[in-house]
Amino acid sequence: MEDGEIVERLLKGIDAGDFVEGDRLLPERRLAETMEISRARLRRALDHLKEEGRLFRHQGQGTFVAPPPALEVAGHETISRQVTPQNVMEVRMEVEPALAALAADRATRSELASLDRLMRATLSVNDPEAYEAADAVFHYRIAELAHNPLFLSIYQSIRAVRRHARWADERRLTHSQSRMSQLGRQHEALTQAVMDRDPREAARLMEEHLVTVSNAMLRERGERFVISAPQR
Structure with a gap:
């Protein structure tokens, strides 16, 4: 064979x-x-x-066959009962743009091809649950392509906290067809920046994407706070 x-x-x-x-x-x-x-x-x-x-x-x-479940670390459950969506998005806004920039600088040619394929999977789904699954794989792949084990561990901690948080399941309720299309287009632009080896643009586009995700989620929850991209 x-x-x-x-x-x-x-x-x-x-x-x-x-x-x-x-x-x-x-x-x-x-x-x-x-x-x-x-x-x-x-x-x-x-x-x-x-x-x-x-x-x-x-x-x-x-x-x-999907991103592995985040390793359980003492304190994740306790923290998850205390954090808000705002808390999580603030941390993601600091970590994930850096991951995108590193991916643009370090990913191999074959890894870039895989990221492009995973991005396209987020464009071809029609229901919130399928989008959530495709989105999770896409973002995890960017974290992998940064080729920094410590950063990946931090990203895994974020995933672990979100998995335990009671409000985590509410996110999929914010995904209308038009919003999924908008987020998919942002994935497409972000992937292009990574493939163009443009770390600064990749970081900027990741920030823009996370702002969209955060504001949509917080508005749906009726919270007054609306996050904006950090000034760098």
Whole structure:
């Protein structure tokens, strides 16, 4: 079996649910035995799919078909009961533009191609739940392409707090079709800036995108505070 055939078989098995348990891929040894290939050949295929942004690895957790669940750190649940959407968006406004700038500077050519594909997935969805899933993968991929483990860890902490916060599920209620289209267009412009290797523009566009997300969410909650991009 050629390497390309292994990749195709993996994707078909993942789509069919044969090679996954929840969001997690089967353990390597078990998956290699199931596919009747060596673990070395399996790892090559997994590396290829990770490079394309179709799989996500997290040390100590395994390989996932979606961004891995944020690691539980003592205090996340406690913090999540205290933070507001405003608190989270203020932190995102500081962290994610920096991630976008680093991605523009550091992503490989193949990684840029995967980001473009993931961005297009946010343009082709029609319901809020599907948009949320595509959006989560897109933003996580940018965090990965920054190639900074500490920044990625910080981003994971943000995801962990949002996962525990009671108000997190309310966000999808703010996504009308017109708003999803607007956010998708912002993803498209942001991706182009990253692909153009323009860190400053990538950071600016990420700020603009997060301002749109934040203001929409806060208005829907009836909160008076409206966030604006930080002055740099």
